[in-house]
Amino acid sequence: MDAMTQAPSVRTKKRPTDQPSVCSCVNLRRASRAITKVYDDALQSAGLKVTQYSVLVNLSRSGSVSVSALARMLRLDRTTLVRNLKSLEQAGLVEGAASSDSRERGVSLSEAGRAAVAQARPRWTEAQRLIEQRLGVDGVRQLGELVVALEGMAGQDAVTADSVESE
């Protein structure tokens, strides 16, 4: 019986028990949801989600960039970024920018966008502090290594029906 959630022990009926899953993916997704809530709560008074803050900060450091370039920076699917940018543009935090290549659509921070980042930054810093306090410097470092290891798995997954059922 390979589980998927609660690893061992008994079912205590009510208490969530806070046991990690045996599935690394489920664990990572749960961790992601939990930490996202911490940051989103912190940034709420600035009217931003952490995903939006991430986009804005990157824009503030890169100046005018194409959508694809920004997506690469954020390690985000380009089409996902297109949607994420839409709400930021509607909110007036991001504006269009010229580009040499006419296929490209340049985007950059608006004045309001810069103000939003300035207002949100201390809240983000506070969330960072909370997390480091919780995970420890080592935990934060391990997390960085985790990302690098996992993002390096792209492409050559090779989990075909053959590799599972035949041999």
Next chain:
Amino acid sequence: MDAMTQAPSVRTKKRPTDQPSVCSCVNLRRASRAITKVYDDALQSAGLKVTQYSVLVNLSRSGSVSVSALARMLRLDRTTLVRNLKSLEQAGLVEGAASSDSRERGVSLSEAGRAAVAQARPRWTEAQRLIEQRLGVDGVRQLGELVVALEGMAGQDAVTADSVESE
């Protein structure tokens, strides 16, 4: 300059460079997206996403349960689970079940649901193997600790405007 993505070093222009972000939340979200792709790719031949497989496996272990109880098991927002269940029901993998409490809606695996789990399990196992190979047993264990630490942060966030701007 607190970054948010690429920590130090130079911008090489094209190579993604695979540097972790300085933001733990961004790192965790990136890791989550990456690992989800590994599992989703593995489960694709079984026609399931890892999120769906997770629901089905939990159902297969719990038998008939209420939506709320299942949400607690999965550490998922109840309303999120309601939507996730919808597609599984439409696919005929999950069916309704009776319940003593008439407020509750019982759900359980259908025969097709059990078959889907049986078909998907080896693929999931293979994905687990891939991940353990990549992260090492230690990495997988640290990941489990990470989840527990982060899910324990619920509630008392206390990142108010005061705690940041005033004091």
Next chain:
DNA sequence: CTCCTATGCGTGCATATACACGCATATAAC
């Protein structure tokens, strides 16, 4: 029985994520 409270459920709304497509343009090949 009636009222209050706790619990379970589903929906509206907003955002995030990614794959499959199709459109447009820049570039290289001839």
Next chain:
DNA sequence: GTTATATGCGTGTATATGCACGCATAGGAG
């Protein structure tokens, strides 16, 4: 110059996520 290829973009479709609400019922207080 025309054709083929590569690159950049946005949309349709499907799923995931969670908050704010409102509805309904179970259980206890009176």
